[in-house]
Amino acid sequence: MNETHTKHLKPWGVYQFPWGIATKHRKGDWDRVFISLQEIDVSRLDVVVNDDGILIKGIREE
Template sequence: MSNVAELKPWEVWEFSWGSAMKHHSGRWEKAFLKPSGQEIDLSKLDVILHDNGIEFY
């Protein structure tokens, strides 16, 4: 079959400051801040996410 699409496993995490989407392999992709819904692209950044916020390193 030539039109078979590869599915990628995603996880959605909710935090007190918003929510974030991460690839199952462990790399964060996007964060969405509450209450504005502002989107942050994390795909090329080294970050740690937790309830206190986003740590950039």
């Protein structure tokens, strides 16, 4: 197999909430949330995601 054509998969979890769907990386960081037909990238934000909604606590420092 040619390594240049190998796609490395990341370990994601998909969670369903009353307001939509969210994906979370195995290490614990939320990645994206889907509300209706809208996709929101929260990977660089410090967020709390639960049944009540999404709380943005701040921007994560790189």
